[in-house]
Amino acid sequence: MASHAEPLDVARVRDDFPFLDEMVHGRPPVYLDTAASAQKPRAVIAAIRDAYEHGYGNVHRAVHHFGHRATEAYETARNDIALFINAQSADEIVFTRNATEAINLVAASYGRSALRAGDEVVVTEMEHHANIVPWLMLRDRHGIVLRVAPVDDRGIIHIENLAALLSDRTRLVAVTHCSNVLGAVTPVRDIVRLAHDHGAVVLVDGSQAIVHQAVDVRDLDADFYVFTGHKLYGPTGVGVLFGKGNLLAAMPPYQGGGEMIERVSFDMVTFKDPPHRFEAGTPPFVQAIGLAAALRYLTAIGIGRIADHERSLLTHATAALEDIDGVRILGSAPEKAPILSFTMDGVHPLDLAVVLDRAGVAVRAGQHCAEPLMRRLGIDGAVRASIGVYTNRADIDALAAAVRRARKVLI
Amino acid sequence: MGTRTAYETHVSALDVIDDDDARLRSIIELGRRRQSEPFPAAWKTDANLLHGCMAKVWIVHAVEGDRHVFHGRSDALVVNGIAAIMTESFSGLTRAELLSRTLDDVRRFRLGALATERQLGMMAMLKRFQKLAATSQPEN
Numbered sequence: 001m002a003s004h005a006e007p008l009d010v011a012r013v014r015d016d017f018p019f020l021d022e023m024v025h026g027r028p029p030v031y032l033d034t035a036a037s038a039q040k041p042r043a044v045i046a047a048i049r050d051a052y053e054h055g056y057g058n059v060h061r062a063v064h065h066f067g068h069r070a071t072e073a074y075e076t077a078r079n080d081i082a083l084f085i086n087a088q089s090a091d092e093i094v095f096t097r098n099a100t101e102a103i104n105l106v107a108a109s110y111g112r113s114a115l116r117a118g119d120e121v122v123v124t125e126m127e128h129h130a131n132i133v134p135w136l137m138l139r140d141r142h143g144i145v146l147r148v149a150p151v152d153d154r155g156i157i158h159i160e161n162l163a164a165l166l167s168d169r170t171r172l173v174a175v176t177h178c179s180n181v182l183g184a185v186t187p188v189r190d191i192v193r194l195a196h197d198h199g200a201v202v203l204v205d206g207s208q209a210i211v212h213q214a215v216d217v218r219d220l221d222a223d224f225y226v227f228t229g230h231k232l233y234g235p236t237g238v239g240v241l242f243g244k245g246n247l248l249a250a251m252p253p254y255q256g257g258g259e260m261i262e263r264v265s266f267d268m269v270t271f272k273d274p275p276h277r278f279e280a281g282t283p284p285f286v287q288a289i290g291l292a293a294a295l296r297y298l299t300a301i302g303i304g305r306i307a308d309h310e311r312s313l314l315t316h317a318t319a320a321l322e323d324i325d326g327v328r329i330l331g332s333a334p335e336k337a338p339i340l341s342f343t344m345d346g347v348h349p350l351d352l353a354v355v356l357d358r359a360g361v362a363v364r365a366g367q368h369c370a371e372p373l374m375r376r377l378g379i380d381g382a383v384r385a386s387i388g389v390y391t392n393r394a395d396i397d398a399l400a401a402a403v404r405r406a407r408k409v410l411i
Numbered sequence: 412m413g414t415r416t417a418y419e420t421h422v423s424a425l426d427v428i429d430d431d432d433a434r435l436r437s438i439i440e441l442g443r444r445r446q447s448e449p450f451p452a453a454w455k456t457d458a459n460l461l462h463g464c465m466a467k468v469w470i471v472h473a474v475e476g477d478r479h480v481f482h483g484r485s486d487a488l489v490v491n492g493i494a495a496i497m498t499e500s501f502s503g504l505t506r507a508e509l510l511s512r513t514l515d516d517v518r519r520f521r522l523g524a525l526a527t528e529r530q531l532g533m534m535a536m537l538k539r540f541q542k543l544a545a546t547s548q549p550e551n
C-alpha cells in the first residue's frame with residue numbers, strides 16, 4: 001500500500017479543524033505537538049455534541065429511550081474500534097480512561113493473577129513512563145523481575161538483543177509499537193513471535209503507532225494492544241485495551257463497582273464477562289462515541305493516504321532541520337513515524353521551545369516521559385516536533401525559519 | 412529609606428517593556444548575564460534541585476540574621492532569568508514576610524503571557540523559598 005492514486009488534500013483537511021482559526025501571539029497557529037495530543041476535527045466535536053444533545057442517558061442501566069440510544073451508540077463504538085484494529089470480536093475491546101490506565105489494568109489484573117514472584121517481564125529502553133512505572137510497581141509489590149532490552153542510537157531494537165533476555169521465566173513482554181521520542185517503529189510481529197516461542201504474552205503500547213499506520217492486532221498476533229483516544233484525534237478521557245478473548249476471560253476485575261457485576265450480596269459477588277467486567281462505574285461513553293467518530297473520519301480520508309502525506313512531510317522536515325547549524329536529529333530508524341526530536345548544540349530545549357512558541361510554533365520540550373531513554377541517549381532533554389493529518393509544508397517551513405531565528409537569539 | 416526593593420525594581424523593569432517578545436528577550440539576556448556569575452558546583456546537589464520544572468533549577472538558601480537569602484541557577488536561559496528575578500525579589504525578607512507572599516505577588520511580574528507562572532516554575536520557586544524559610548532554624 002505504498003502509493004495512493006490521489007494524494008491527501010491537506011487544504012481540505014485543514015478546513016475540518018477549527019483550531020486553525022485561532023491566532024497565537026498574533027499569528028496563525030503552527031501546531032507541531034500532535035504526538036502529545038492531536039487537535040480535533042469538527043466531526044468528532046459534532047459527534048460528542050450530538051451524543052449530549054440527542055442521545056444522552058446512562059448506559060446499560062436504563063429502560064428509557066435516552067439510555068437505549070446511548071447504550072447503542074457506545075456498543076457500536078466498541079464494535080467500530082474492534083473493526084478498526086481487526087479484533088475478532090467487540091468483546092475484546094475494553095474502554096479505559098487512557099493508554100496509561102489500560103497498561104495499569106493489565107499489570108494489576110493479568111500481572112497479579114498470572115504472574116508469580118520471580119517471573120520475568122521484559123520492557124525496552126525506549127518505553128514511555130506509562131509502560132515502565134506499572135511494571136516497576138508490580139515488581140515492588142508482587143516480586144516480578146523486570147528486564148530491559150537495549151535500543152541502539154537510531155532507535156532500533158535488535159531482535160537478538162531482546163532474544164538474549166528471554167527465557168522460560170519470561171512471562172510477559174511489554175513493548176512500544178512506536179517511540180514517542182525517536183519515532184522508531186518497532187518490529188512487533190517478530191517480537192511477538194519470539195515471545196510466544198518462550199511462552200510469554202506480549203503487550204503492545206500502540207499510543208503513537210496507531211496514529212500513523214493501519215494496525216491489525218490479529219496480523220501482529222498481539223495479546224494486548226493499548227492506545228489512547230486523544231492522540232488519535234478523539235476526545236480526552238478514553239483509551240482502549242484490546243485483549244485476546246481467552247486472556248481477558250481468565251483475568252480478574254481491575255476495579256469494583258457498578259456495571260461490572262452480575263450479582264452482589266454481602267456474602268458474595270459475581271462478575272460479568274469481558275469486556276464489561278473491566279469497566280467498573282459509568283464508562284466514558286460519550287468519549288468512546290467521539291473516538292469512533294475520529295476513526296470514521298480517518299478511515300474516510302484513508303489511513304494509507306495520511307501515512308504517505310505525513311511521511312513526505314517528515315522527509316521535508318528532516319532535511320530542513322538538518323540544514324541548520326548545530327541541530328542534531330535524534331533517531332533514524334528505517335521505519336520512522338512523523339515524530340522529529342532534535343537538540344541544538346549550546347541551547348537548552350526549553351529555551352528553544354519558549355522562543356518557538358513566541359513565533360506561534362507549538363513543539364514539546366523536555367524528557368517526553370521517557371527519562372530512561374534520555375539517559376540512554378546521554379541527553380537531558382530534546383525538542384520534539386510531531387506531524388499530524390493537518391500539518392502542511394508551510395508549517396514545516398515556519399518551524400525551520402523559527403528555529404533559525406531562535407538560534408540567533410539564544411547563542 | 413526610600414530605596415526600592417529588588418522586587419519593585421524587577422516589577423517596574425518588566426512593566427516598562429510593553430511587548431511580550433521584548434520581555435522574553437530581556438529575561439533571556441538576564442539569564443545569560445547571571446549564568447556567567449559564579450554558582451559553586453557544590454550547590455548543584457539533588458537536594459537543591461527543584462523538581463517539576465522542564466529545566467533543572469537549583470535553589471540555595473542562607474539565613475542572615477532574621478533575613479532569608481536565596482540563590483538560583485538553571486541550565487536553561489529563560490528559567491535562569493526567572494530564577495534571578497525570583498531569588499533577588501524574595502531575598503532579604505523575614506520568615507513572616509516571605510510566608511505572606513502569594514501568587515498575586517508573582518503575577519505582578521506579568522510573565523504569564525510567556526507561559527503560565529506554573530509552567531515557568533515561578534510558583535514552585537516561591538513555594539520552595541517558603542518551605543526553606545519555614546523549616547530553617549533561626550540563627551542562634
Ligand SMILES: Cc1ncc(COP(=O)(O)O)c(C=O)c1O
Nearest residue numbers: 098099100128130180207208228
Ligand atoms: C508511547 C506512549 N505511550 C503511552 C502514552 C500515554 O498516553 P496517556 O497519557 O493518554 O495515557 C503516551 C503519551 O503520552 C505515549 O506517547
